[in-house]
Amino acid sequence: xxxxxxxxxxxxxxxxxxxxxxIAAPSPVGLESAMTLGVLQPYFDSFMPSNWEMHQFVGNAGxxxxxHPGEDDRxxxxxxxxxxxxxxxxxxxxxxxxxxxxxxSFLPCTxxxxxxxxxxxxxxEPGAYRSLKGGTIEAMGAIHFSDPAQRTGxxxxxxxxxxxxxxxxxxxxxDQIKRLGLKPGDPILLDRPIKRGFSPDTFYGAYLDNGxxxxxxxxxxxxxxxxxxxxxxxxxxxxxxxxxxxxFGSRVLAGEMAPDVLIAIDxxxxxxxxxxxxxxxxxxxxxxxxFTLTTGAIVSEQLNARIxxxxxxxxIPMQIDVSGRDTGTDGMASVLASVDSAATSIGFPTRNxxxxxxxxxxxxxxxxxHVLKSALLAMDQExxxxxxFRTSHPRLDQTETLSHQGFAKLDxxxxx
Numbered sequence: 280x281x282x283x284x285x286x287x288x289x290x291x292x293x294x295x296x297x298x299x300x301x302i303a304a305p306s307p308v309g310l311e312s313a314m315t316l317g318v319l320q321p322y323f324d325s326f327m328p329s330n331w332e333m334h335q336f337v338g339n340a341g342x343x344x345x346x347h348p349g350e351d352d353r354x355x356x357x358x359x360x361x362x363x364x365x366x367x368x369x370x371x372x373x374x375x376x377x378x379x380x381x382x383x384s385f386l387p388c389t390x391x392x393x394x395x396x397x398x399x400x401x402x403x404e405p406g407a408y409r410s411l412k413g414g415t416i417e418a419m420g421a422i423h424f425s426d427p428a429q430r431t432g433x434x435x436x437x438x439x440x441x442x443x444x445x446x447x448x449x450x451x452x453x454d455q456i457k458r459l460g461l462k463p464g465d466p467i468l469l470d471r472p473i474k475r476g477f478s479p480d481t482f483y484g485a486y487l488d489n490g491x492x493x494x495x496x497x498x499x500x501x502x503x504x505x506x507x508x509x510x511x512x513x514x515x516x517x518x519x520x521x522x523x524x525x526x527f528g529s530r531v532l533a534g535e536m537a538p539d540v541l542i543a544i545d546x547x548x549x550x551x552x553x554x555x556x557x558x559x560x561x562x563x564x565x566x567x568x569x570f571t572l573t574t575g576a577i578v579s580e581q582l583n584a585r586i587x588x589x590x591x592x593x594x595i596p597m598q599i600d601v602s603g604r605d606t607g608t609d610g611m612a613s614v615l616a617s618v619d620s621a622a623t624s625i626g627f628p629t630r631n632x633x634x635x636x637x638x639x640x641x642x643x644x645x646x647x648x649h650v651l652k653s654a655l656l657a658m659d660q661e662x663x664x665x666x667x668f669r670t671s672h673p674r675l676d677q678t679e680t681l682s683h684q685g686f687a688k689l690d691x692x693x694x695x
Contacts, residue, residue, distance in 0.1 A: 286595060286645035289480055294498075295641070297322065299473050301497070302490030305398065305410070307366035307466040311520045311528075312340040314362040314490070319497055319518060326501045328508055336535070339520040341528045343536060344500060347513040354664040356655060357515040357538035357620075358499060359529050359609045360492030361522035361545070365633060367395070367416070367467040369443070376452030378443040380416065380467060384523060387436040389634045390416040390469075397443065399465045411459070412470065414445045443467060469635045476638060480567070483638035487629050491639065492544035493518050495625075495647050502652045509659040522609055529612035533620065539668065540582060540621045540658075543610035544647065546639070547571045547600060547626035562601050564628045566640045569596025570647035571626040576602040577614045579621035580673050586623065589653040595646050600626065621668055625651065 290298075304314035320333065323344050332348035340362070347353055367390070371379040382390060397411040418440045419425045428434035447455050473484030500516040503509060515536055520528030533541060550561040564571055572586055590597045605611060606624045613620035627643035661667060
């Protein structure tokens with residue numbers, strides 16, 4: 280009996296639990312070490328070869344696991360996920376006990392009523408943090424108090440009307456809150472770890488963006504290590520900070536490590552299921568149809584060709600994404616850091632991005648993991664990758680001319 284491909288079978292519970300724990304790590308922008316050091320470091324320690332090394336940085340909580348530390352002349356490939364999550368922040372403590380917040384990259388209307396966790400620095404011990412649960416994000420209080428236009432849907436919720444409700448009551452409400460040590464700038468995260476979804480091989484919850492990219496990076500590292508590690512190429516398994524506010528963390532990692540190849544791993548959109556955008560004629564990316572591979576922007580087509588060959592050889596489903604000037608991911612890290620790297624971006628279609636109910640398909644995630652493993656091991660077999668990447672840029676002045684008669688030749692090659 281033929282063994283089923285791992286990307287076409289349900290994700291095992293043990294692997295799903297690792298994915299859930301990585302995604303659930305409380306790592307808002309600028310405070311990412313709960314994921315990088317609290318979850319990912321112990322996981323890497325459980326499988327990585329003794330010669331690997333973890334690099335840390337002064338200005339951010341990003342990390343890089345290095346398969347061949349110190350070997351700067353060796354051809355290097357960096358995989359990059361990002362640990363930081365979009366967050367709300369305390370903006371103002373009102374005299375009525377309302378804690379007004381900003382909505383960051385969330386649509387205000389998606390936040391109402393959701394449970395959150397507040398993280399606050401201890402005012403008596405700077406650098407030590409406490410967490411507070413039991414609050415929800417509100418804006419109107421009740422439909423009875425809303426503007427009539429809000430009831431009909433003609434008017435939305437303003438970002439500056441959002442507040443954290445801790446159910447404070449009694450006298451001196453604002454003073455009660457201040458005694459808790461809450462202050463402007465305290466980050467707030469949605470509280471919903473991922474669960475398996477109703478439909479087969481689906482899952483949903485908060486912060487797939489981008490715990491998923493970090494999970495894929497870690498799983499590729501594990502599979503490559505289990506396969507005996509790379510012999511010729513140096514692989515840098517990176518988890519960056521500050522992506523959600525301008526991709527500032529990954530460009531630091533690229534600037535410090537100067538990889539020859541950089542592959543970003545980040546969530547993408549299920550455009551087929553996205554409501555109300557049919558007239559935009561977006562590329563038909565869809566959950567359950569495989570990983571996505573970006574083309575356009577600064578993407579290296581010869582790097583993409585290697586990933587496509589790996590997908591074809593392994594029978595891994597793939598979808599092509601299209602970008603213009605910018606990939607919108609950490610795939611831009613090297614060029615933004617003025618580092619010469621062949622770069623691309625890999626992802627997986629998700630729905631409801633930047634909400635508490637982001638959803639995805641485990642098959643797409645597994646497809647990304649296995650195509651990256653296959654591509655890395657294939658590149659490890661190539662001779663002189665430095666020379667190959669410098670001299671093998673596609674030449675459109677050396678194309679094969681295709682005419683209508685050419686279809687017969689193509690059909691003949693395919694055996695039709």
